[in-house]
Amino acid sequence: MESTNIHPTADWIFNQAKINIPNISLGTVYRNLKQLSDEGDIRTIHDGAIARYDCNKDRHDHLRCKVCGDLIDVQLFDDDLRKIVKKKYKFEADDVEMTIIGTCKKHTK
């Protein structure tokens, strides 16, 4: 999984794993992903209704291209923004889930 910078689903990982471990079960995939996520070794991201898993442990955000479906890592939510949230709304931010939907640079003519 670390060999890719994609954001695979449990099902994708399951199918990849089957290449080397033909009789692995989907439950094992979910259990291990949950464990890794709980330990902070990977991140779980909610992409609409389904879960994706992210090896990029640094806090970051995503751009989702509605043309090609790519999910691109970006850094947008920074300490400045955290301070604004704190000052303006008196809200102590622990975590941020931000996905920007639009069109990536591959499709600009």
Place this chain on the structure above:
Amino acid sequence: MESTNIHPTADWIFNQAKINIPNISLGTVYRNLKQLSDEGDIRTIHDGAIARYDCNKDRHDHLRCKVCGDLIDVQLFDDDLRKIVKKKYKFEADDVEMTIIGTCKKHTK
């Protein structure tokens, strides 16, 4: 639904609707919510694995308090941020889904 500023689930709406329309079906709730959402009269927000519906049609973001569960409307992603995304990543942003998880002001002593 407009009478509240909460972010109800389909199930919550279904149960509320049953008070006045005792034999309404869940499918009707989903169908009408989808229609309203498609027409832009409400917004669908993905809260983890489940869908919530939002009457606040203005583009806005959310703070989710992990203590009391509240989902608070805020305005964070602005045109400045959109321009940064455009300049830095050459990405044309159409829509943003941002939820900040943390602790709301009700719980600060």
Place this chain on the structure above:
DNA sequence: AATAATAATAGGAACTATTACTATTTAAGT
């Protein structure tokens, strides 16, 4: 008002991602 055409609905089946359960296998400790 009666009839025909169209839209909306209830109720339930089907679907999909995920979780829970359990008997069996694998690994570790002595």
Place this chain on the structure above:
DNA sequence: ACTTAAATAGTAATAGTTCCTATTATTATT
């Protein structure tokens, strides 16, 4: 080798959502 504990495969169960269809309500047309 024996005991204990952890991990797993396989399968059943769950939850949210969508799909389907016969029936009901609404609207348009004679």
